[in-house]
Amino acid sequence: MTYHSTHSAGPAFPLSDGDACGTVFRTLFEGSPNAVVLRDHVGRVLLVNTAFERIFGYTRAECAGSDLAGLLMPGERLPDDPAEWIECKADEHRETLRRRRDGSLVHVTMVCIPADPERGNPPGDVFIIYRDISLRKQTEELLRGAERKFRSIFENAVEGIFQTTPAGRYLDVNPSLARIYGFATPGELIEHFQDIKNQLYVDPGRRDDFVRIMSAHNEVWNFESRVRKKDGEIIWISENARAIFNEEGDIDHYEGTVVDVTERKRAEEALEAQRAFFRQLFENSPQAIILIDSNRNVLDANKGFEELFGYRAADMKGFGMRSFIVPEELMTECENFRAAILSGNTVQRETSRRHRDGRLIPVSMIGFQVKSGDAAGGIVYIYQDISERKAFEEQITHQAFHDSLTRLPNRSLFAERLQRALARSRRRGDYQYAVLMIDLDKFKAVNDSLGHAAGDMLLVEIAARLKSCMRSVDTVARLGGDEFAVILEEFKAKREVLAVVERIHETLRRPCTICDNEVFPGASIGIVLRTREYGTAEDVLRDADIAMYRAKESGKPYMVFDRRMHKEILEVISLEAELREALAKGQLVLHYQPIVNVDTRALEGFEALVRWNHPIRGIVPPAKFIPLAEETGIILPLGRWVIAEACRQLGRWQKGIAGAERLSVSVNVSCRQFVRDGLVDYVAQVLEETGIDPSRLKLEITESVLMQDTRHSIHELNRLKALGVRIAVDDFGTGYSSLSYLRQLPIDHLKIDRSFISGSDNAEDNIQIVKSIISLARNLGLTVIAEGVEREDQFARLQNVRCDKAQGYMFSRPVDSDAAGRYIQDYQRRLAEACPLDRPRS
Numbered sequence: 001m002t003y004h005s006t007h008s009a010g011p012a013f014p015l016s017d018g019d020a021c022g023t024v025f026r027t028l029f030e031g032s033p034n035a036v037v038l039r040d041h042v043g044r045v046l047l048v049n050t051a052f053e054r055i056f057g058y059t060r061a062e063c064a065g066s067d068l069a070g071l072l073m074p075g076e077r078l079p080d081d082p083a084e085w086i087e088c089k090a091d092e093h094r095e096t097l098r099r100r101r102d103g104s105l106v107h108v109t110m111v112c113i114p115a116d117p118e119r120g121n122p123p124g125d126v127f128i129i130y131r132d133i134s135l136r137k138q139t140e141e142l143l144r145g146a147e148r149k150f151r152s153i154f155e156n157a158v159e160g161i162f163q164t165t166p167a168g169r170y171l172d173v174n175p176s177l178a179r180i181y182g183f184a185t186p187g188e189l190i191e192h193f194q195d196i197k198n199q200l201y202v203d204p205g206r207r208d209d210f211v212r213i214m215s216a217h218n219e220v221w222n223f224e225s226r227v228r229k230k231d232g233e234i235i236w237i238s239e240n241a242r243a244i245f246n247e248e249g250d251i252d253h254y255e256g257t258v259v260d261v262t263e264r265k266r267a268e269e270a271l272e273a274q275r276a277f278f279r280q281l282f283e284n285s286p287q288a289i290i291l292i293d294s295n296r297n298v299l300d301a302n303k304g305f306e307e308l309f310g311y312r313a314a315d316m317k318g319f320g321m322r323s324f325i326v327p328e329e330l331m332t333e334c335e336n337f338r339a340a341i342l343s344g345n346t347v348q349r350e351t352s353r354r355h356r357d358g359r360l361i362p363v364s365m366i367g368f369q370v371k372s373g374d375a376a377g378g379i380v381y382i383y384q385d386i387s388e389r390k391a392f393e394e395q396i397t398h399q400a401f402h403d404s405l406t407r408l409p410n411r412s413l414f415a416e417r418l419q420r421a422l423a424r425s426r427r428r429g430d431y432q433y434a435v436l437m438i439d440l441d442k443f444k445a446v447n448d449s450l451g452h453a454a455g456d457m458l459l460v461e462i463a464a465r466l467k468s469c470m471r472s473v474d475t476v477a478r479l480g481g482d483e484f485a486v487i488l489e490e491f492k493a494k495r496e497v498l499a500v501v502e503r504i505h506e507t508l509r510r511p512c513t514i515c516d517n518e519v520f521p522g523a524s525i526g527i528v529l530r531t532r533e534y535g536t537a538e539d540v541l542r543d544a545d546i547a548m549y550r551a552k553e554s555g556k557p558y559m560v561f562d563r564r565m566h567k568e569i570l571e572v573i574s575l576e577a578e579l580r581e582a583l584a585k586g587q588l589v590l591h592y593q594p595i596v597n598v599d600t601r602a603l604e605g606f607e608a609l610v611r612w613n614h615p616i617r618g619i620v621p622p623a624k625f626i627p628l629a630e631e632t633g634i635i636l637p638l639g640r641w642v643i644a645e646a647c648r649q650l651g652r653w654q655k656g657i658a659g660a661e662r663l664s665v666s667v668n669v670s671c672r673q674f675v676r677d678g679l680v681d682y683v684a685q686v687l688e689e690t691g692i693d694p695s696r697l698k699l700e701i702t703e704s705v706l707m708q709d710t711r712h713s714i715h716e717l718n719r720l721k722a723l724g725v726r727i728a729v730d731d732f733g734t735g736y737s738s739l740s741y742l743r744q745l746p747i748d749h750l751k752i753d754r755s756f757i758s759g760s761d762n763a764e765d766n767i768q769i770v771k772s773i774i775s776l777a778r779n780l781g782l783t784v785i786a787e788g789v790e791r792e793d794q795f796a797r798l799q800n801v802r803c804d805k806a807q808g809y810m811f812s813r814p815v816d817s818d819a820a821g822r823y824i825q826d827y828q829r830r831l832a833e834a835c836p837l838d839r840p841r842s
Contacts (some may be wrong), residue, residue, distance in 0.1 A: 034131045035108075038115065039068045041124020055108075055132050057101030068128075072098040074105060098130065107137045160237075160258035163244075166211060166251055168196040180237070180260050182229035192230065202226040202234055210239070214254060218243040224261065236265035270346075288363075288383035291370075296320045296338075299378060308363075308385055310356030321381075325353040327360060341367045341379050353383060362390045403478040405456055406463035414477035414485055418537040421487055425532050434497045434529050436486040437544035438466070438504070439552065441522035443482035446514060454515045461514070462521060465507045469500060485541070494529055501525055505557045524551040525558035576632050578614065579625055583638055588612050590645050591814035594823060595666065595785060595807045598798050603827045604805055605664030605698070608646035609814045610638070630670060639673040640682055647690040647697060649817050654692065657821065659828045666698040668730060674701060675712070680719040687723065694724030700751060702730050714744055721746045728785065732773060743780060749805075750777050754788025757798075758808070771801045 035052035045063045097105045108130040115125040160177025173186045183189040197207035206225040219242040241256025288305035301313040346368040352360045363383045370377040401413035421433045447455035466476045475487040508523045526548025547561035592606035612620040629635040653660040728749035756766045777784045789808030
């Protein structure tokens with residue numbers, strides 16, 4: 001079968017190989033309910049059928065010869081749209097959107113069928129069949145809407161809604177049912193109940209009844225049962241449900257609703273019991289029940305009452321109950337109960353009643369009035385012995401306020417007792433108390449080396465020792481970890497407190513055997529003595545903690561808090577905030593100390609040192625704010641700023657001062673920077689921005705940094721070396737460098753610590769150490785820089801041992817950038833005059 005391809009208006013129909021074949025093609029083509037189009041190899045329309053005109057709104061004349069993409073492609077092509085215009089994947093059905101003539105979009109499925117070239121059809125011609133699925137899409141959207149509506153009803157219904165299997169598992173529940181049963185979410189409920197019969201129903205037989213009724217009638221109405229909530233509370237529910245069948249006609253699952261009818265059931269039960277005069281309960285209840293008439297006289301008491309209180313009912317009848325079981329101190333309470341009951345209330349209280357032998361029994365009491373019609377009758381009291389529960393509650397309370405390991409009071413109880421001591425000190429002028437904070441010195445070492453079980457044994461031993469040091473009025477508590485606290489009460493003089501502290505110190509110094517190991521615990525103790533001026537327990541604990549940490553820092557066994565400590569803490573906090581502000585506002589500056597060649601006294605470069613001229617405090621020493629920056633993490637942005645500013649300044653000197661091109665700048669790098677700050681990438685960025693020669697930047701790193709993680713250190717140093725940066729080990733000789741590691745490190749310089757240069761003691765020994773360091777450096781191919789050179793004799797000794805470079809007050813104090821620039825210019829001037837380099841001005 002062949003056909004004409006045309007680009008002129010009007011339809012193109014196949015020419016028949018025979019009339020019958022042509023008729024069949026025309027019948028199928030025109031009679032198809034789906035839109036069919038024939039396009040050539042470049043995407044031009046050759047043929048369309050009637051369904052194509054109906055679905056897309058184009059006439060045959062409009063289609064013939066047109067670009068198929070131009071007719072049907074939406075304005076914005078869909079990401080996964082098939083390319084039926086040129087490419088063709090036979091038998092691949094796709095769902096997509098196509099555009100009608102009026103611009104509206106229609107959902108279609110499409111399939112491409114290549115025309116058979118063996119039948120004389122031109123290569124690349126393809127039949128494309130579009131099926132209009134708009135109605136199906138609308139139906140699906142309606143179904144989704146219905147599902148959303150159902151889901152909204154399901155999720156927001158007041159009643160609990162469920163689906164369960166006949167075997168007793170939940171398939172689905174709504175939030176209301178989860179709330180009724182005490183669960184946070186439906187999923188938690190479904191996960192919890194693996195067996196509805198035995199887990200949910202108080203009487204498992206009720207589930208059997210439910211299934212039996214459902215099997216007989218396919219539905220259950222007003223099915224009331226007692227069930228257990230998640231926390232064990234028992235409630236009444238009413239269920240309505242029906243059976244849902246599968247295609248085979250068997251029950252697939254149950255679905256229904258649940259309503260909590262606990263309150264109604266309780267009211268019905270109470271009413272029924274009142275109408276029956278509590279007869280069955282009265283006669284058979286193990287609880288103690290007594291009936292009192294309107295004149296307070298005993299009408300009757302059951303066996304439970306006789307067993308609980310030890311009186312016979314016959315001996316009590318006709319007499320007032322109060323004289324038998326009500327303690328004298330609770331007479332008023334008893335009368336208040338009676339008045340409330342006669343007012344029509346049911347009273348339920350926990351109280352105490354007296355046994356015949358005189359002991360008090362904690363009881364749960366219910367009292368209510370009995371009426372016959374509208375006529376007021378007597379009063380029924382029901383008592384239940386709650387001695388066991390009270391004992392359990394006391395145990396639970398003890399556990400809530402005591403440490404489970406040491407049995408000492410915990411933080412909560414300690415805070416409560418401390419608050420009481422605060423209140424007592426306000427009421428009584430003669431009352432004094434002190435607070436101790438105790439932190440063990442060796443606990444972490446024991447935990448790490450011997451294990452947590454050994455750590456627990458140590459804590460128990462420490463608790464026992466601390467208790468042995470206390471009086472009965474004192475409180476010792478474990479606050480957590482290895483931290484203990486003590487309240488010493490009712491002392492008369494400071495020396496009494498210090499005597500207790502000395503006793504604690506001595507007892508904690510004594511060794512103890514833990515897991516066959518002798519351990520000397522030791523502790524640091526902070527003391528707050530002047531407690532009268534405090535307003536809250538938290539403030540007292542805070543200051544005791546401050547004193548304890550001061551004791552630990554100073555190495556002393558204990559320390560008494562004074563206001564200076566608090567002031568210093570506040571000053572550190574304030575200084576931290578001010579340091580952040582100073583860094584943000586550019587209030588920090590760099591000073592520069594010259595580094596000279598020992599042999600020629602030639603200027604080699606400078607070490608950049610950060611300085612802080614506080615607008616109020618004045619000059620803040622680096623020794624004060626650098627450790628603070630290290631501790632708080634400010635050292636990271638501060639260190640970056642120092643690197644960037646030092647490189648920028650070196651660049652300015654090199655551009656503005658002749659001969660400064662060969663100078664270098666040294667910058668100290670902290671442990672935090674080296675380990676966590678992305679140092680290498682930042683240095684590379686700064687070098688690129690400033691354009692200075694990388695070899696003119698020297699980073700000084702201490703031995704402790706290098707030894708902390710040698711593998712990481714070597715890796716990072718190699719990356720810095722790859723940039724061309726020089727590396728110096730600062731303060732060499734004061735750390736614990738391994739020489740084997742030192743040989744592996746890609747370093748360039750060793751800086752000898754100033755203590756070996758300007759130290760006043762053992763100058764001869766020091767110079768021998770310097771000589772050894774220089775010899776070591778020579779063997780490793782390193783240069784040596786000596787710090788702290790202050791006098792000519794020190795400098796002369798360095799010349800004698802052939803030290804490479806030096807810096808110190810002998811050459812110049814650290815100066816600002818302007819003074820350093822003048823220093824360079826002065827040096828260059830003298831060099832130009834070919835004069836010996838004398839000692840420059842500071």
